[in-house]
Amino acid sequence: MAFYGLLALVLESTWLAGLPVETIRFDFVLVAVAALSFYQEPLRAVSLIIFFGIMSDIVSGAPFAVSTISYLVIYGGIRLLISKISFQGGMALVFWMGIISIEDKLVSMLLLMALTGTADYPSVMITSMPAQAVLDAALALVMIPFLRWYWELSWEKITKPKGLVLK
Secondary structure (H helix, E strand, O other), rough: HHHHHHHHHHHHHOOOOOOEEEOOEEEEEHHHHHHHHHHHHHHHHHHHHHHHHHHHHHHOOOOOOHHHHHHHHHHHHHHHHOOOOOOOOOHHHHHHHHHHHHHHHHHHHHEEEHHOOOOHHHHHHHHHHHHHHHHHHOOOHHHHHHHHHEEEEEEHHOOOOOOOOOO
């Protein structure tokens, strides 16, 4: 998962940085944070979320710790609601990923306002929130099943012979 996080950040900050537009972007790390929050045990999830947050903060132009705090708030919110929400199905997953995306933008906006002392961020972030939530929800439909398969991979599973081949 650390390799996934690094690859996701490289893609997000280089080749896919301006896609589809500058204020709305593919957020592979946020989808991974949501998947970890929903499906992984707390120790593994929190350690990976902190790693993803620190790496995101390193490549981000925002003050350090904005991404880490935002991801941990998302994790905490999901874990508080995990027994009360249905997230397994496709449409429920889309809905919750949209909510998680909006929560990420709101937490980031509040942290940026508190850390910088300016109120320039709400107008930009609020106008892009709905489109970003739709993009993140659509991305989650594809990426969460992939991530669930990916984190079960091990070197033994990759290199294990699939059976006896006779010639």
